[in-house]
Amino acid sequence: MSGSGARVNSRHTVAELLGLGARRLAGAGAESAPATARLLLCHALGVAPSGLILCPAPSQQQIDHYRDLVEGCAAGRPAQYLIGEAWFRGLRIEVGPGVFIPRPETELVVEAAIQACAQQVDAGRDPVVIDLCTGSGAMAAALADEVPKAQVHAVELDPGALEWAGRNLAGTAVTLHAGDARTVPSGMDGRLDVVMTNPPYLPAALRDQVTAEVVDNEPEAALFSGADGLNLIRELVPRAAELLRAGGLLVVEHDPSQHRSLPDLLERDGHWCQVRDHDDLTGRPRFVTARRDVMDRCIDQLVEG
Ligand SMILES: C[S@@+](CC[C@H](N)C(=O)[O-])C[C@H]1O[C@@H](n2cnc3c(N)ncnc32)[C@H](O)[C@@H]1O
Known part of the structure; x- marks a missing residue:
């Protein structure tokens, strides 16, 4: 997270990663920065939104992936397009450029x-x-x-x-x-x-x-x-x-x-x-x-x- 002023590594907890991502996104003017950071972290860790709390310590590879996603989002690309999915009433919906993201x-x-x-x-x-x-x-x-x-x-x-x-x-x-x-x-x-x-x-x-x-x-x-x-x-x-x-x-x-x-x-x-x-x-x-x-x-x- 280049704009966060902090280097992210595998010693960071899930809560710290969420905070770092949310601050970076908020600083870039993104709406709903905490929710977006959560969505990106879940994707990088390979868990559904409900599974984050039970997630084991993230690997460096997962953290690097999360950082890249946060940076893509900070550059103005929709989080859901970056991760290729949106969640709607508990269903995983595939999305990408060319289709409206369900809200x-x-x-x-x-x-x-x-x-x-x-x-x-x-x-x-x-x-x-x-x-x-x-x-x-x-x-x-x-x-x-x-x-x-x-x-x-x-x-x-x-x-x-x-x-x-x-x-x-x-x-x-x-x-x-x-x-x-x-x-x-x-x-x-x-x-x-x-x-x-x-x-x-x-x-x-x-x-x-x-x-x-x-x-x-x-x-x-x-x-x-x-x-x-x-x-x-x-x-x-x-x-x-x-x-x-x-x-x-x-x-x-x-x-x-x-x-x-x-x-x-x-x-x-x-x-x-x-x-x-x-x-x-x-x-x-x-x-x-x-x-x-x-x-x-x-x-x-x-x-x-
Ligand atoms: C706001 S998006 C909603 C998509 C979806 N219902 C949702 O809530 O995520 C509106 C959709 O209507 C489609 N659309 C626009 N005009 C249409 C028409 N005359 N007939 C059928 N679909 C149309 C657009 O291509 C777009 O996919």
């Missing part, structure tokens, strides 16, 4: 979808779920892992992201669809119990507030969506209304700045009831849930014959 706040978005699925399972039904804009596949993989009875679909447009999703969803029960979430897959209208999505939603107007680490490394198509960030969501909302059965649940992650505009959009769309906005664990407005209106769906079905 901790999205874990709570999936929780809402899982709860809705659990109610279906308790009622003796196997829920059908879709993850629109799946990126690495993290949300779909977590839902399939935690609700084994669910039939899970995932859609992604970007070929680069699709490759990562394919890797992460291989061996799971998730069906991956390549294409535009506004139209793909077809033939499922009115059949779904849950539509969940963490689409690109950052307002272009807030670009200056997004860290260079994110803007310089993660795919543009995964981040921004027009001046107010709602361009794609405006088209996904009517699509979700087509896909969901009456009473089905829509879960959409959003930017905190959209905590009024997105619920308003759903209210105005006319296909939704029980529109609610929810905070993330840091207390910031983070996702909206809404139920496909029962009466409205009945009218749609009558019109469709």
